[in-house]
Amino acid sequence: MTNQDSVNLSGVYEKSEKIKISLEGKKLEKVKNQASENSEQFWSEQAENILWFKKWDKILDSNPPFYKWFVGGTLNASFNCLDRHINTDLKNKAAVIWESETYESRVLTYYQLYTSVNKFANGLKNLGVKKGDCVTIYLPMVPELMIAMLACARIGAIHIVVFSGFSAQALSDRINDSNSKVVITADGGLRRGKLIELKKVVDQVIPLCPSIKHVIVLKRASNNIKINSKDVWWHDVIETQPYCEPEAMESISPLYILYTSGTTGKPKGVVHSSGGYLTYLYATAKWVFNFTNKDIFFCTADIGWVTGHSYIVYAPLMHGVTQIMYEGTPDYPQPDRYWNIVEKHGATILYTTPTALRMYIKFGDRIPNNFDLSSLRLLGTVGEPINPEVWMWYFKVIGKENCPIVDTWWQTETGGIMISGCTGIDAVPMKPGSGSFSLPGINAVVVDESGNPVDRDKKGYLVITRPWPGMLTTLWNDKEKYQTTYWKKFDNNIYFTGDYALYDIDGYIWLLGRADDVLKISGHRLGTMELESAFVSHRAIAEAAVTSRPDEKKGDSIIAFLVKRTEFNTLSDQQLRIEITSHIRDSVGPIATPGEIYFVNKLPKTRSGKIMRRLLKSISSGSSTIGDLSTLEDGTSIEEVRQAYSELHEAIK
Ligand code: 6R9
Numbered sequence: 001m002t003n004q005d006s007v008n009l010s011g012v013y014e015k016s017e018k019i020k021i022s023l024e025g026k027k028l029e030k031v032k033n034q035a036s037e038n039s040e041q042f043w044s045e046q047a048e049n050i051l052w053f054k055k056w057d058k059i060l061d062s063n064p065p066f067y068k069w070f071v072g073g074t075l076n077a078s079f080n081c082l083d084r085h086i087n088t089d090l091k092n093k094a095a096v097i098w099e100s101e102t103y104e105s106r107v108l109t110y111y112q113l114y115t116s117v118n119k120f121a122n123g124l125k126n127l128g129v130k131k132g133d134c135v136t137i138y139l140p141m142v143p144e145l146m147i148a149m150l151a152c153a154r155i156g157a158i159h160i161v162v163f164s165g166f167s168a169q170a171l172s173d174r175i176n177d178s179n180s181k182v183v184i185t186a187d188g189g190l191r192r193g194k195l196i197e198l199k200k201v202v203d204q205v206i207p208l209c210p211s212i213k214h215v216i217v218l219k220r221a222s223n224n225i226k227i228n229s230k231d232v233w234w235h236d237v238i239e240t241q242p243y244c245e246p247e248a249m250e251s252i253s254p255l256y257i258l259y260t261s262g263t264t265g266k267p268k269g270v271v272h273s274s275g276g277y278l279t280y281l282y283a284t285a286k287w288v289f290n291f292t293n294k295d296i297f298f299c300t301a302d303i304g305w306v307t308g309h310s311y312i313v314y315a316p317l318m319h320g321v322t323q324i325m326y327e328g329t330p331d332y333p334q335p336d337r338y339w340n341i342v343e344k345h346g347a348t349i350l351y352t353t354p355t356a357l358r359m360y361i362k363f364g365d366r367i368p369n370n371f372d373l374s375s376l377r378l379l380g381t382v383g384e385p386i387n388p389e390v391w392m393w394y395f396k397v398i399g400k401e402n403c404p405i406v407d408t409w410w411q412t413e414t415g416g417i418m419i420s421g422c423t424g425i426d427a428v429p430m431k432p433g434s435g436s437f438s439l440p441g442i443n444a445v446v447v448d449e450s451g452n453p454v455d456r457d458k459k460g461y462l463v464i465t466r467p468w469p470g471m472l473t474t475l476w477n478d479k480e481k482y483q484t485t486y487w488k489k490f491d492n493n494i495y496f497t498g499d500y501a502l503y504d505i506d507g508y509i510w511l512l513g514r515a516d517d518v519l520k521i522s523g524h525r526l527g528t529m530e531l532e533s534a535f536v537s538h539r540a541i542a543e544a545a546v547t548s549r550p551d552e553k554k555g556d557s558i559i560a561f562l563v564k565r566t567e568f569n570t571l572s573d574q575q576l577r578i579e580i581t582s583h584i585r586d587s588v589g590p591i592a593t594p595g596e597i598y599f600v601n602k603l604p605k606t607r608s609g610k611i612m613r614r615l616l617k618s619i620s621s622g623s624s625t626i627g628d629l630s631t632l633e634d635g636t637s638i639e640e641v642r643q644a645y646s647e648l649h650e651a652i653k
Contacts, residue, residue: 028426028437035441042441043069043469046283047275050080050318053248056275060467065487065495066474067467068252069276076246077255077274078121078154081317082114083246090293094322097296097345098143101190101328105344108143110320113150116143121151121244123237127214129182131156131247134257136180138171138198140164140189141327144218144234145303146313148184149256156247159256160269163304164189164198166589169534170267172205174259177269178476179211184234188221192332199225206230251275257476258306260412261527262485263498263517269476270306270412277415278314280470284416285315287439288406289349289378290424296375298324298347300338300356305524306412307382311351315416330356335363339371339398350398351380351408353523355555357390362553365397373398378423380406383523384555385511391432409435409511411497412525413486415470418442419509434508442468444509446501451490454502461515462501463494471495517613519546522554524591528613531584531592535560538583540568540576545603547616549595557595559620561641564599573599596620598644602637619645 035042040059057072095113098106135157139145152159160178162171189196218234255274259267297316301307316323324345330337379399386407409419419435438444446460447453454460475482489496500512517528528546535544543563551557577597584592604612619642
């Protein structure tokens with residue numbers, strides 16, 4: 001299928017029920033024009049949809065690239081997610097249907113969630129947590145993760161969620177960078193039937209994290225743990241009063257920090273505000289998913305990633321929808337978990353990743369065909385480009401040609417969806433594999449190296465030319481990096497996304513992957529530098545260069561070229577490969593398991609000492625031409641890499 005092919009599905013769009021929204025009945029173009037004519041006014045109308053304790057004095061305070069949205073306004077995120085519903089018909093409606101890996105379900109109504117959040121918020125206060133303090137949350141996918149986040153938001157503490165698949169190093173880096181006072185964890189989590197000993201990881205890092213005063217431990221797996229002096233059980237913390245007054249937070253105050261991989265070794269602490277972020281989430285969820293109060297929304301992301309923060313926690317709860325939260329992986333214990341869950345709970349919207357879909361395709365159509373998926377009205381994808389073939393499979397086998405697909409492009413930094421079809425606004429033909437259009441108020445432009453817009457059908461860098469309320473406000477502890485990473489490549493009021501894209505002749509946007517050294521492994525972001533420093537932290541490794549190769553299942557697969565320390569030259573390559581693989585799994589996490597490891601004596605570098613990853617990439621992707629070698633310092637290095645690669649590659653084949 002070419003990118004010019006389109007599937008005209010306007011009929012399909014019409015099938016999805018429209019809710020009363022401020023944009024109802026309007027055409028995308030018209031809404032977009034309104035947005036561009038007076039963008040500040042447009043966003044302030046969107047901000048009216050959330051609840052404010054005090055309205056803002058100024059819509060946007062522009063001091064590029066430090067933008068402040070709804071200055072002077074105060075609000076509370078947990079109030080917007082919970083209190084707004086408990087005096088309405090939604091009080092006893094299911095907010096969360098939690099499904100465990102072992103087919104157990106647990107339902108929390110809005111009222112129950114509200115009570116749990118209030119109690120836990122009081123518990124945090126009793127432990128001395130105050131407005132502006134940082135709290136690190138290291139929990140598996142259980143409802144308490146959401147409760148902990150909302151409790152922090154209620155008392156004005158800044159939450160830092162660390163993906164429970166990350167290991168000790170990642171956890172201690174995040175605790176120390178944010179100077180967290182409290183860490184919230186569980187005795188253990190379950191993943192593929194195996195116990196993940198989270199508390200043990202926390203025990204390892206506590207001596208390295210002097211800022212931590214208390215460790216709150218949720219009993220989840222009931223495994224044996226060691227109790228230390230700073231530990232307190234979750235169930236003891238919540239023995240408190242049932243109501244906690246929500247703090248009135250400044251619109252511009254940080255709601256959370258979420259660390260994400262960039263092009264340097266150190267993950268970046270992306271900071272999101274309260275007022276702008278919530279405004280943006282409310283609006284985008286309405287436009288893209290067209291939430292109605294009949295919806296059962298199933299977003300399969302882990303809350304440890306931004307998709308979970310925005311479209312499991314904040315957006316669905318603000319809209320009062322019922323959502324499904326799933327603890328496990330798509331294929332355990334059976335390769336049918338998503339379909340089983342859709343059928344069991346009658347999901348109306350499924351929002352998942354191309355990686356998961358590619359995996360399911362491998363298991364064959366018979367499996368999803370065994371389930372009743374007729375409750376679905378809308379399908380979504382996020383995290384990486386979706387191949388048109390996978391899109392068609394999703395459309396036909398899962399959606400039975402009845403459900404539109406929204407391919408949503410966005411980033412940790414953008415806070416919410418920036419490019420997607422909008423089922424809540426308009427019916428436009430979909431093109432499988434294209435993200436469609438930028439959302440109202442978002443000006444996405446494709447430019448060349450000098451920042452000039454490129455012609456249609458030409459690849460270039462994707463930039464955003466206007467501030468938007470969901471944008472990150474800064475990088476924690478690193479204003480300078482915030483400026484250099486996002487706002488210096490072109491101009492200090494043009495946001496650089498780090499992605500390649502093109503506009504086709506019909507004006508549809510196609511996302512073409514990262515333009516920088518960031519990899520997407522199974523939809524998860526990892527930086528090459530970050531991985532390289534993990535390889536080098538192994539005792540036998542002197543130097544490392546990481547690249548990737550497209551992988552049918554995972555999107556990208558990690559390929560490492562390593563130089564051994566001389567004293568370890570005698571160790572067998574095979575033995576070392578096993579050791580290093582386990583080292584990476586321990587130090588970064590199982591998602592970073594390298595696909596291939598090659599040993600070389602020298603890495604190809606420029607005369608200024610920069611590793612030429614471009615060359616490694618062409619070799620490992622089997623390209624016959626490897627491009628310009630004029631900056632290469634030592635030609636023999638490339639020959640060696642080529643040889644190491646082909647010998648081992650042949651052996652593997
Ligand atoms: C939400 C999320 C951001 C990067 C982004 C891009 C890639 C995300 C995509 C997509 C093509 C889509 N990406 N959605 N590429 N089509 N629909 O994934 O955030 O983890 O920060 O990653 O993911 O490369 O720059 P994050």
